[in-house]
Amino acid sequence: QVQLVESGGGLVQAGGSLRLSCAASGRTLSSYGMGWFRQAPGKEREYVGAISRSTGNTYYADSVKGRFTISRDNAKNTMYLQMNSLKPEDTAVYYCAATYSDYDFRVDEYAQWGQGTQVTVSS
Numbered sequence: 001q002v003q004l005v006e007s008g009g010g011l012v013q014a015g016g017s018l019r020l021s022c023a024a025s026g027r028t029l030s031s032y033g034m035g036w037f038r039q040a041p042g043k044e045r046e047y048v049g050a051i052s053r054s055t056g057n058t059y060y061a062d063s064v065k066g067r068f069t070i071s072r073d074n075a076k077n078t079m080y081l082q083m084n085s086l087k088p089e090d091t092a093v094y095y096c097a098a099t100y101s102d103y104d105f106r107v108d109e110y111a112q113w114g115q116g117t118q119v120t121v122s123s
Contacts, residue, residue: 002027002098002112009094009117012086016121020081020082022096022114029077032101035110036070036081038092038119051079051102059103064090086121093118 035050049060097110
């Protein structure tokens with residue numbers, strides 16, 4: 001099984017940027033479809049975006065499209081989430097996750113999860 005550790009969260013003003021990292025160990029990250037999810041207080045965990053295991057193509061939720069970018073560095077066994085033009089509604093705990101599927105937007109399709117990293121966007 002792959003182990004995942006997120007980092008890079010923090011407090012940022014609206015309009016600012018953050019880059020989250022998801023470091024994998026135990027297995028090669030490129031063996032999995034990978035996703036980013038987030039969960040705000042009192043809300044369900046929601047899909048942010050994913051990167052295909054086979055093609056490296058990326059997919060995004062409408063709420064972040066054009067502002068967030070997912071990338072993967074196979075040499076470092078790490079996935080990234082570059083977040084630009086952040087809004088207060090982006091405030092949440094962000095999780096990376098691994099799926100045996102090529103990619104997916106459904107929470108239940110992901111077998112391995114990191115511990116999460118807090119992102120807070122002030123207005």
